Amino acid sequence: MIERAELTKVQELVYELRVEQVMTRDVITCTPDQTMSDLKEVLRLNRISGVPIVDQGQMVGMISVESLIKALEQGEADHLIGEKMTRRYQSVRADDTLAGAVALFARFKYGRFPVVDADGNLVGILTQGDIVRGLLRQLETLWHSEEIRRYRASHIFEDIESEQTTLILRYHVKAQDFVHGGEASSKVKRALERLGAHPQFLRRVSVATYEAETNIMIHSHGGEIIVEAQPNAIKVVAVDTGPGIEDVEQALLAGYSTAPDWIRELGFGAGMGLANIRSCTDRMQLTSVMGEGTRLEMVFDLTVGSGE
Numbered sequence: 001m002i003e004r005a006e007l008t009k010v011q012e013l014v015y016e017l018r019v020e021q022v023m024t025r026d027v028i029t030c031t032p033d034q035t036m037s038d039l040k041e042v043l044r045l046n047r048i049s050g051v052p053i054v055d056q057g058q059m060v061g062m063i064s065v066e067s068l069i070k071a072l073e074q075g076e077a078d079h080l081i082g083e084k085m086t087r088r089y090q091s092v093r094a095d096d097t098l099a100g101a102v103a104l105f106a107r108f109k110y111g112r113f114p115v116v117d118a119d120g121n122l123v124g125i126l127t128q129g130d131i132v133r134g135l136l137r138q139l140e141t142l143w144h145s146e147e148i149r150r151y152r153a154s155h156i157f158e159d160i161e162s163e164q165t166t167l168i169l170r171y172h173v174k175a176q177d178f179v180h181g182g183e184a185s186s187k188v189k190r191a192l193e194r195l196g197a198h199p200q201f202l203r204r205v206s207v208a209t210y211e212a213e214t215n216i217m218i219h220s221h222g223g224e225i226i227v228e229a230q231p232n233a234i235k236v237v238a239v240d241t242g243p244g245i246e247d248v249e250q251a252l253l254a255g256y257s258t259a260p261d262w263i264r265e266l267g268f269g270a271g272m273g274l275a276n277i278r279s280c281t282d283r284m285q286l287t288s289v290m291g292e293g294t295r296l297e298m299v300f301d302l303t304v305g306s307g308e
Contacts (some may be wrong), residue, residue, distance in 0.1 A: 012203045013138055015210045016186055019101050020094040022134025023115045023124035026215060029054045030063070032082030036071040039063065039081055052114045052122055053085045059114055059122045061085035071175060091116045094123050097182050098211075118179075137220045167195075169227040173216045173240075181217050185210035188236070195229060201300065207279040208298050211273040212238035220294065232303060238296040247287035252278070252286065 030039055030051050042051060043065055048062035063085040071077065071084055092113045103130055104113065105107035115124035149273050169191055189206040196206070207224060216223040216238060223240030245251050254275040278284050281298045288294040 001119065009139065009142070009199065009203065010135055012189075012206055013135055014102060015207060016100045016189070017098045017134065018094070018099065019092050019096045019115055019126055020124065021138075022098065022130050023094070023126045024130055025164055027052065027114075027122060027125045030081055031055060032080060032085065034081050035077065036068060036081060036084060037077040037080050039068055040072070041079070043068065050112060052125065053081060054122050057121050058092065059089075059116055059120060061087045062089040062114065063268050071173075088176065089114065092126055093118070093178075095179055098134075099182075101126060102131065148245060153156065167227075167229040167233065169229070171225045171227075172211050173223050173225060175217060175220060175222040177217060182210055184213045187222065188225065188227055191227070192229070192234065197277065197302075201302070204280040205236065205300050208277045208300075209236055209238075211277050212236070212296055215273050215296075216240045223293070232301065233292075234300045236298045236300070238294075240293045240297075242291060242293045244290040244292055245286075246290060248288055249288055271272060 028042065028046050028051055030042055030053055032053055032055055039051070043049065050062060050107075052059055053061040055061060061082075061271050063081055067086075067285075071079060078083075090104065090108055090110065090113060092104060092115055094115050094117055101113065110123055112127045114122055115126050117123050137157070169188065170292050171187060173184055174180070188209050189202055192202055192205060196245060213225060216225075216292060220240030221242050223238065226237040228235040228237070250256055252274050254272060274286070279294070280300075282301045283297075283299040285297045286294070
């Protein structure tokens with residue numbers, strides 16, 4: 001679970017950045033018709049411990065230095081890579097979020113993941129080192145440009161004469177649309193940033209909104225994120241059109257999840273979404289009716305933990 005005091009800029013970037021922004025694009029590969037002796041030279045010259053196997057641009061397998069050592073011990077240096085490679089491998093999509101990739105590293109304990117596009121073509125390789133370097137580059141960019149890019153418009157509420165002023169933002173979320181997953185929360189973050197919200201406040205809102213958006217994407221038929229910005233608070237409402245939650249109290253328990261295995265294999269559905277949301281919000285209310293849908297209200301007070 002994410003503790004509010006531990007919510008950092010790095011965690012925010014993990015939710016926001018995509019794999020293609022940090023991956024290594026110049027990928028060293030082999031083909032199935034090369035020999036294990038060829039593989040030895042590729043690994044030695046490039047000082048790497050494994051390579052993707054590609055046939056006419058398509059990813060067809062992976063092979064590691066462990067497989068090479070075993071082949072050499074058995075006197076099989078002249079055997080083809082295609083005979084020794086593993087055809088069952090875990091890949092990540094170029095448009096996946098880093099949050100999903102980090103979850104896969106934790107789940108499978110691999111040193112690297114091949115990165116493929118929507119057509120299954122190999123477009124990069126991702127290591128934990130790539131993630132660290134990508135985050136550091138992004139942090140440096142933000143540090144240098146923060147004063148220039150920060151556009152404060154918090155006076156908008158002061159300039160409008162009314163008894164109550166509310167800015168409403170609305171974003172649609174499609175069911176199982178993993179290509180565009182996380183876009184709504186990123187847009188919410190940028191909008192609030194331009195309204196002058198404090199960075200720590202933005203992190204809380206963006207993480208909670210991302211988790212709510214992911215829940216709509218995974219567990220529902222679709223829905224929307226509605227943001228109500230007022231001078232003293234931000235309210236984010238996530239609503240969907242069903243199927244609904246059978247037991248709301250159980251759903252709120254950390255670790256409880258009804259996500260199917262194929263969702264978990266994508267790095268989602270760990271059952272910590274609502275727990276993370278609760279830790280980020282000042283107030284949260286979850287209601288659901290089976291067959292109709294679910295409504296999640298999250299309130300973030302601008303005077304409580306906003307950093308200002």
